[in-house]
């Protein structure tokens with residue numbers, strides 16, 4: 001139980017990241033053996049599964065272990081090696097998730113050419129790693145590997161990484177990753193991957209470059225798990241990547257069959273998958289539900305981490321909205337200095353006239369937690385004034401909101417450069433008067 005979220009994706013990658021960050025910050029990297037990391041991942045994952053099992057029991061949810069497939073529009077066959085069951089249901093929710101997509105040119109062998117499911121078999125003795133795919137997962141693993149002092153080359157077909165993220169935030173991340181030793185090969189495509197007799201991996205690029213490494217991680221795309229579902233039995237079909245189409249209630253073309261999570265594609269996040277499942281089930285049972293997709297936050301656990309909610313500058317520009325920005329750099333916040341995070345920044349976007357908060361974009365320590373303040377303010381249609389008038393604990397990173405709002409305010413109040421006052425030498429001499437200069 002637990003799917004990609006607990007067993008191969010979210011929880012293992014975040015546990016690994018946390019373990020690596022803690023060890024590197026405390027200077028105890030010698031305890032970071034592959035088996036210690038794998039054990040820590042196992043501990044967290046099995047505890048999570050236990051929590052789910054107990055919640056299922058408390059809520060009277062039966063669990064059948066086996067592979068499910070449709071044997072009719074209302075009937076599911078569940079089979080394992082010993083038994084088979086048939087379940088009849090009024091409503092059915094397909095939440096079968098996804099697995100790493102593979103490519104014939106990249107022969108994954110689970111030893112030195114691995115996909116993202118093989119994270120538990122990551123070996124810390126690999127010193128040079130090639131990552132193919134500059135999406136969220138590729139970036140996250142590139143940062144973890146770089147923190148482990150592994151030399152990383154990241155290959156991405158597009159000219160920039162994370163093109164759905166605010167440009168300024170991506171620039172801050174790229175700067176940090178480069179300073180950690182990550183080499184970006186952007187606008188490059190892998191033609192073929194081969195192994196030498198000594199076990200070294202060579203990625204041949206279409207541009208003619210060869211990139212050699214101890215291991216290669218293939219992190220390009222996901223394939224939805226629909227091939228074993230026998231969708232034809234309920235007159236449903238999937239696209240080439242296995243995805244099922246749904247409407248805003250998450251109903252498929254068969255109104256009593258719903259689908260949610262990775263099986264329907266973007267954004268393929270645990271957080272969103274849970275919400276889609278909730279909306280689908282509420283709809284099936286006639287429960288009124290309010291869900292606001294525009295307010296879903298995005299979290300990218302790179303090092304430093306990234307999070308954003310609401311509109312991007314690109315979206316506001318395209319929509320012709322008169323907006324202004326406000327920026328707080330972590331280095332001007334006491335907590336940022338304490339944490340020694342000098343590259344972090346929080347950027348707010350707000351309407352120039354109504355001063356309503358429209359978007360928040362953060363890169364730096366704690367970004368994925370901090371974002372929820374902005375999410376709440378946007379959700380309640382708050383303005384930058386509510387941030388300016390709020391007292392935040394000191395010293396905290398949350399203070400960034402107030403500093404960014406003040407920065408934004410100074411931008412909308414800006415009315416051209418201040419006139420430079422010419423002073424005589426005499427006026428600069430220490431005054432005998434006790435009164436302060438008027439300016």
Ligand SMILES: Cc1cc2nc3c(=O)[nH]c(=O)nc-3n(C[C@H](O)[C@H](O)[C@H](O)COP(=O)(O)OP(=O)(O)OC[C@H]3O[C@@H](n4cnc5c(N)ncnc54)[C@H](O)[C@@H]3O)c2cc1C
Nearest residue numbers: 003004005009010067068096097098261262268269270271
């Ligand atoms: C490396 C990595 C890191 C990630 N990090 C994050 C993150 O930080 N934050 C975040 O929000 N998301 C993250 N994600 C994405 C997240 O893991 C997925 O979006 C989420 O797991 C999707 O949930 P799901 O329920 O749709 O599918 P899954 O979690 O994949 O669950 C589907 C389950 O259905 C089972 N199944 C499939 N077919 C059948 C069948 N025929 N019969 C019976 N059972 C079947 C599968 O075995 C699996 O257990 C990450 C993913 C990866 C790969």
